[in-house]
Amino acid sequence: MREKFSQDKLDRCxxxxxxxxxxxxxxxxxxEESSPRGRITxxxxxxxxKLPALDLLQESSFCLGCRAxxxxxxxxxxxxxxxxxxxxxxxQGKNRPLIIRGLFAxxxxxxxxxxxxxxxxxxxxxxxxxxxxxxxxxxxxxxxPSVSRAVAKLAPEVSCSSDQxxxxxxxxxxxxxxxxxxxxxxxxxxxxxxxxxxxxxCAAHLSSVIGADRVQEFxxxxxxxxxxxxxxxxxxxxxxxxxxxxxxxRNGMGVFVEPREILKQLGDLVEVPGAADCCGAAGSYALLQxxxxxxxxxxxxxxxxxxxxDYIATVNPGCxxxxxxxxxxxxxxxxxxxxxxxxxxxxxx
Amino acid sequence: xxxxxxxxxxxxxxxxxxxxxxxxxxxAYSRDATPMFEGLxxxxxxxxxxxxxxxxxxxxxxxxTPIIARGAGSNLCAATVPLNGGIVMSMTSMNKVLxxxxxxxxxxxxxxxxxxxxxQLVEKEGLRFVPDPGSRNVSTIGGNVATSAGGxxxxxxxxxxxxxxxxxxxxxxxxxxxxxxxxxxxxxxxDVTRLLVGSEGTLAVFTEITVALAPRPExxxxxxxxxxxxxxxxxxxxxxxxxxxxxxxxxxxxNTCLVAxxxxxxxxxxxxxxxxxxxxDDGDLVSIEQSVGKMAEIAKSSAGCxxxxxxxxxxxxxxxxYARRCSLPALARLSSLSILEDIAVPRKSMxxxxxxxxxxxxxxxxxxxxxxxxxDGNLHPTIVLDKDNPKxxxxxxxxxxxxxxxxLEFGGTITGEHGVGSAKLPYLEAKIGPANMQLxxxxxxxxxxxxxxxxxxxxx
Ligand SMILES: Cc1cc2nc3c(=O)[nH]c(=O)nc-3n(C[C@H](O)[C@H](O)[C@H](O)COP(=O)(O)OP(=O)(O)OC[C@H]3O[C@@H](n4cnc5c(N)ncnc54)[C@H](O)[C@@H]3O)c2cc1C
Ligand code: SF4
Ligand code: SF4
Numbered sequence: 001m002r003e004k005f006s007q008d009k010l011d012r013c014x015x016x017x018x019x020x021x022x023x024x025x026x027x028x029x030x031x032e033e034s035s036p037r038g039r040i041t042x043x044x045x046x047x048x049x050k051l052p053a054l055d056l057l058q059e060s061s062f063c064l065g066c067r068a069x070x071x072x073x074x075x076x077x078x079x080x081x082x083x084x085x086x087x088x089x090x091x092q093g094k095n096r097p098l099i100i101r102g103l104f105a106x107x108x109x110x111x112x113x114x115x116x117x118x119x120x121x122x123x124x125x126x127x128x129x130x131x132x133x134x135x136x137x138x139x140x141x142x143x144x145p146s147v148s149r150a151v152a153k154l155a156p157e158v159s160c161s162s163d164q165x166x167x168x169x170x171x172x173x174x175x176x177x178x179x180x181x182x183x184x185x186x187x188x189x190x191x192x193x194x195x196x197x198x199x200x201x202c203a204a205h206l207s208s209v210i211g212a213d214r215v216q217e218f219x220x221x222x223x224x225x226x227x228x229x230x231x232x233x234x235x236x237x238x239x240x241x242x243x244x245x246x247x248x249x250r251n252g253m254g255v256f257v258e259p260r261e262i263l264k265q266l267g268d269l270v271e272v273p274g275a276a277d278c279c280g281a282a283g284s285y286a287l288l289q290x291x292x293x294x295x296x297x298x299x300x301x302x303x304x305x306x307x308x309x310d311y312i313a314t315v316n317p318g319c320x321x322x323x324x325x326x327x328x329x330x331x332x333x334x335x336x337x338x339x340x341x342x343x344x345x346x347x348x349x
Numbered sequence: 350x351x352x353x354x355x356x357x358x359x360x361x362x363x364x365x366x367x368x369x370x371x372x373x374x375x376x377a378y379s380r381d382a383t384p385m386f387e388g389l390x391x392x393x394x395x396x397x398x399x400x401x402x403x404x405x406x407x408x409x410x411x412x413x414t415p416i417i418a419r420g421a422g423s424n425l426c427a428a429t430v431p432l433n434g435g436i437v438m439s440m441t442s443m444n445k446v447l448x449x450x451x452x453x454x455x456x457x458x459x460x461x462x463x464x465x466x467x468x469q470l471v472e473k474e475g476l477r478f479v480p481d482p483g484s485r486n487v488s489t490i491g492g493n494v495a496t497s498a499g500g501x502x503x504x505x506x507x508x509x510x511x512x513x514x515x516x517x518x519x520x521x522x523x524x525x526x527x528x529x530x531x532x533x534x535x536x537x538x539x540d541v542t543r544l545l546v547g548s549e550g551t552l553a554v555f556t557e558i559t560v561a562l563a564p565r566p567e568x569x570x571x572x573x574x575x576x577x578x579x580x581x582x583x584x585x586x587x588x589x590x591x592x593x594x595x596x597x598x599x600x601x602x603x604n605t606c607l608v609a610x611x612x613x614x615x616x617x618x619x620x621x622x623x624x625x626x627x628x629x630d631d632g633d634l635v636s637i638e639q640s641v642g643k644m645a646e647i648a649k650s651s652a653g654c655x656x657x658x659x660x661x662x663x664x665x666x667x668x669x670x671y672a673r674r675c676s677l678p679a680l681a682r683l684s685s686l687s688i689l690e691d692i693a694v695p696r697k698s699m700x701x702x703x704x705x706x707x708x709x710x711x712x713x714x715x716x717x718x719x720x721x722x723x724x725d726g727n728l729h730p731t732i733v734l735d736k737d738n739p740k741x742x743x744x745x746x747x748x749x750x751x752x753x754x755x756x757l758e759f760g761g762t763i764t765g766e767h768g769v770g771s772a773k774l775p776y777l778e779a780k781i782g783p784a785n786m787q788l789x790x791x792x793x794x795x796x797x798x799x800x801x802x803x804x805x806x807x808x809x
Contacts, residue, residue: 033377074678
């Protein structure tokens with residue numbers, strides 16, 4: 001457990017406020033304390049013993065962790081890291097939300113991980129290229145097994161090893177920073193060479209620990225393969241498809257062109273307004289902060305509805321889950337699908 | 350009045366969702382963009398309309414409680430740091446554009462609208478809001494008016510001062526006044542509008558602002574020129590302006606800034622140059638082709654010029670402008686603390702002033718980068734230092750005093766656009782003299798008899 005923030009990271013912020021307009025929680029409240037700059041001011045107050053650390057609990061939970069404040073920050077503040085530290089400092093013992101304790105318990109144990117994979121129709125284990133491994137993802141393997149299946153079908157050279165744990169992003173984002181790093185390293189050791197992942201959040205965490213050269217997110221990797229795709233049609237016309245960016249993929253890794261280029265081959269790409277803005281899934285946020293999560297996503301749902309899309313493509317399982325739930329609630333017909341599955345559909349045609 | 354009484358009374362006045370006093374909120378409003386200034390308010394209020402503002406200010410008046418109107422808190426002179434406790438009144442909930450009148454070329458806005466939001470909205474009508482401070486994506490029109498914010502277009506277009514036609518404002522008694530109006534011509538009574546612009550929240554709180562808009566120019570064009578040193582760049586600037594061109598943009602960076610910006614933005618700038626000059630103009634295609642072409646030629650043929658390049662397209666130009674706007678944060682990356690100043694001197698003394706600033710840096714063993722608006726002589730010397738090194742901090746304080754004294758030798762000013770706030774109040778008298786200081790205090794008394802509006806700043 002951490003007690004202090006990295007001073008050099010706090011020092012980077014010059015309180016200019018450039019990040020305010022980019023922050024979804026600031027947009028919701030207009031309050032300085034729920035802005036990135038305000039949260040950094042609070043962290044500084046804790047660092048200098050002007051505020052008890054536990055006073056950060058509320059803001060550390062309200063913050064989505066979407067990192068939209070990072071690319072707009074001219075001073076290069078690594079807010080994502082500061083937030084991980086803030087949760088590490090505050091979300092300890094009884095202050096760790098029960099749901100998070102439950103999730104940790106599942107992925108921390110061999111039995112838990114085994115359970116997640118049990119009877120799941122995810123990609124079957126196989127040995128192929130020893131230096132290219134597909135990562136199943138911890139909850140993705142249970143919730144969206146068709147995603148790994150799609151990748152396995154698309155690329156016979158990819159190895160699928162059953163002996164792989166969680167990458168630790170869940171831990172890092174929820175108050176167990178060191179453990180989250182250890183888990184990433186452990187996964188890196190288990191899966192040699194390049195790790196291919198279909199989750200933007202995992203990609204960003206893994207690459208921050210084991211190095212970007214060892215991690216490939218699906219759209220990044222597929223785009224480089226430069227394979228021409230057939231457009232997908234529906235009732236004789238090309239499909240209308242939008243994209244929901246993954247926050248950590250876009251804001252943490254700077255990947256957002258690749259999925260769009262792929263989608264342009266598959267159909268008519270319609271840019272959803274605010275595609276880059278967080279959908280409110282934000283890892284465990286949709287579970288912990290249900291109301292706020294719904295507030296964050298509501299405009300997006302209205303926008304998707306108005307555009308009358310056939311598909312909305314995702315590059316991260318959390319976003320898939322959030323959009324499926326919320327679109328269903330709003331009775332919108334647009335189908336949510338992971339980019340890899342859409343690519344696989346094109347190949348089949 | 351005790352803090353808890355203050356909160357209770359304000360809650361009765363506004364209802365509970367407009368009033369906050371928990372430790373976390375108070376802490377969040379303890380600073381603005383000025384380094385080294387901090388102070389805790391006792392309560393934060395967020396009024397939604399003019400009537401609420403009036404009620405709050407009247408309450409502050411009756412109870413003699415200090416009150417600070419706060420926009421985005423992006424000012425650089427500690428104008429919104431609650432050094433005397435009291436109330437911080439956040440104006441950001443009043444963020445509606447009330448009217449855009451295309452034929453009159455005006456807009457009426459609430460004070461919490463951001464500069465960029467307004468400009469993007471009027472763009473749809475082929476218009477623009479001209480003042481463009483570097484902070485335009487976050488700073489509010491209310492804050493811009495209260496500081497008469499400048500920007501990159503000052504030489505050709507002036508600053509916020511030149512674009513404010515009318516105000517609705519709440520005086521220090523809670524009374525609501527209207528000044529000016531929708532018209533370009535209006536000389537009925539003293540020009541109170543003009544007095545309130547730049548008053549830094551010390552005379553009245555703006556609740557509605559009528560701004561003049563301008564036609565959006567058809568196009569703009571930019572280029573950069575590199576020089577051996579700043580004196581050579583200043584020579585070229587002088588030649589450009591005396592040649593009869595009035596360009597929209599003439600910005601410079603010294604070598605320290607240039608290197609910092611290149612490290613951050615990777616634009617392929619010539620980091621060996623002693624100075625970079627960013628020049629540009631806007632208008633119709635033919636005339637900017639001419640004026641920018643001519644500027645490029647003058648720069649090229651100027652002594653000490655290392656090279657000139659024109660931005661190939663909008664994206665390249667935007668990148669240059671963004672890089673210029675980010676000079677401060679780029680410098681800030683160099684160390685744990687950066688102190689930015691804002692002096693201005695007549696253009697002809699600019700090169701000499703920068704040389705003297707460099708000498709001040711050498712004398713105190715400090716790293717100082719200077720960038721600024723070459724067209725209007727507004728210089729931003731920025732000291733980058735290690736905040737945990739007491740020696741450097743002391744040296745910086747000594748250097749600052751010398752930097753503030755410098756422009757006065759040349760008939761310049763201690764602040765060109767950032768304002769006085771708390772940070773520069775100690776240096777104000779040297780600039781405006783004792784009689785004018787007293788006049789300012791007297792003026793403040795008329796607007797704010799109880800001395801509650803942003804005390805400890807101008808007029809105190
Ligand atoms: C990176 C960066 C770049 C900048 N670039 C420029 C630049 O190019 N040019 C420039 O001039 N400035 C610049 N600034 C300074 C700053 O952004 C401006 O002074 C801006 O106008 C402040 O607006 P704000 O909304 O943040 O006001 P605040 O900082 O909140 O307040 C500033 C002053 O306005 C008063 N005020 C705010 N709202 C009201 C109201 N409704 N009624 C009465 N008084 C009010 C406050 O009391 C205070 O005195 C820059 C700042 C940063 C951080
Ligand atoms: S995080 Fe970056 S953008 Fe936000 S206030 Fe700090 S320096 Fe400015
Ligand atoms: S991570 Fe997202 S919600 Fe949190 S401060 Fe940054 S922009 Fe705001």
